[in-house]
Structure formats: C-alpha cells, structure tokens
Amino acid sequence: MSATLVFKALADPTRRAIIDLLKEQDMTAGDIAEQFNMKKPSISHHLSTLQTAELVLSERNGQHIIYSLNTTVFQDIMMWMMNVSGKENEK
Amino acid sequence: MSATLVFKALADPTRRAIIDLLKEQDMTAGDIAEQFNMKKPSISHHLSTLQTAELVLSERNGQHIIYSLNTTVFQDIMMWMMNVSGKENEK
DNA sequence: CCTTTATTTAGATAATTGTCTAACTATCTA
C-alpha cells in the first residue's frame, strides 16, 4: 500500500464522491459516470486512479465493468491516522 | 475542515514525515528543516500547506516559530474513513 | 461479420504543485 497514492486519490472531490457511491452498492463505470457532470473518459481516469491506489476493485461482467470498494486499504490508512493521533495523546 | 485540503496535504511524503516528527514532539521550523535534504523555503512552504489544512498549529516564541500537531483534524478524517469502511461492512 | 453499446487509451491543454534562489520581515543582542 502506497500512502502517497492513496492520499492523492482521496484528494479529489470527484473521487471521494465515487467512493461515497460505492459505499452504497457496487456499480458499473457507466452508472458511475451518469452521476457526474463530466465526460466518461474523465470518470474512467478517476476510476483508474482509485484502482492504482487500490481503493477500488473492478471486475468485468460482459460489456460492463463493475467497480467496488476495497476496504482493506481504508483500514490501513485508518491505522496510520490512529497512530498519529494516538502518539499525540502520549504527550 | 476541508477534506480536499487535508488529503492534498497528506499526499506528500515530506509532509507526512514532518507529521511523524511532530508526533514525537513540538519543533521549531528550523529544527524541522534540518531533518530534510531540502532548502528551508521548501520546508516553510510544506509547513504552510499543513497549516492551511489545519493539520498543524504554530506559535511564535521569540525568534522561533514552534509547530505542533492539531489532532482534531486527524480525528475528523478518521471518522470519514470509518464511515466508508463501516458502510461497506453492511453489504 | 457488422453494428451498437460500454469502456478505456491517446494526445492536447490549462491549472496546480514542489522545488529552488533571492529578497524580505521579525526578533534578539551587543
């Protein structure tokens, strides 16, 4: 897990909105794109960024590609966060 | 708290290293800069980014400016993370 | 096969970012 890639991925509001959608249910690239006022290639690029950061997973189903959250990485980042705010409390 | 500013701030390895230092103890800008193979203005810029994201606080003490962590924002981000990995578990 | 639908890849462009050097501001002390 690369913290830099993960935080870069999370630093964009559109990508966080995609994550918010995927929290509710797995979705196809097309269905995700429909939710945004942005061209499909741009959403595809955001999905690729999320995937490189290992925040989402994808699986092809016929013509569709279905995206889902990979919660493992969220947990890893939370650990890092907890370590930061934990150490501080030791002061 | 702006999630975009916070994640952008965390997306840089130097800034995360600064946070790691500040976990251990509050430090002056100069002492922080000494730890990196980078000119002072660059570190100053990174500190400014961290401060804009409200991840660190600063206080002048004579000639020195002392930086410290602001753990409140870390907690806020953790909440957001927990919400993501929590919802997923409801599937 | 040919067409349609779903999605990605390529290439262009404007905006943002990280780093540097040079110059500035603030504080202390002799």
Add this chain to the structure above:
DNA sequence: TAGATAGTTAGACAATTATCTAAATAAAGG
C-alpha cells in the same frame, strides 16, 4: 541602531494533474 539568526514571501521553472475530444478495444446481438 547595526549585525546576526530564524523564518517567510516572491518569482521562476519543471513535473504532475484534471479535463476534454477523438480514436481504439471489447463484448453482445442480429
């Protein structure tokens, strides 16, 4: 008040990023 020390601000430049349009790939159905 002049000089030294601590730190920031300004301006430049190369690298990265977010978006777009156009073209390419993949799968399904006639």
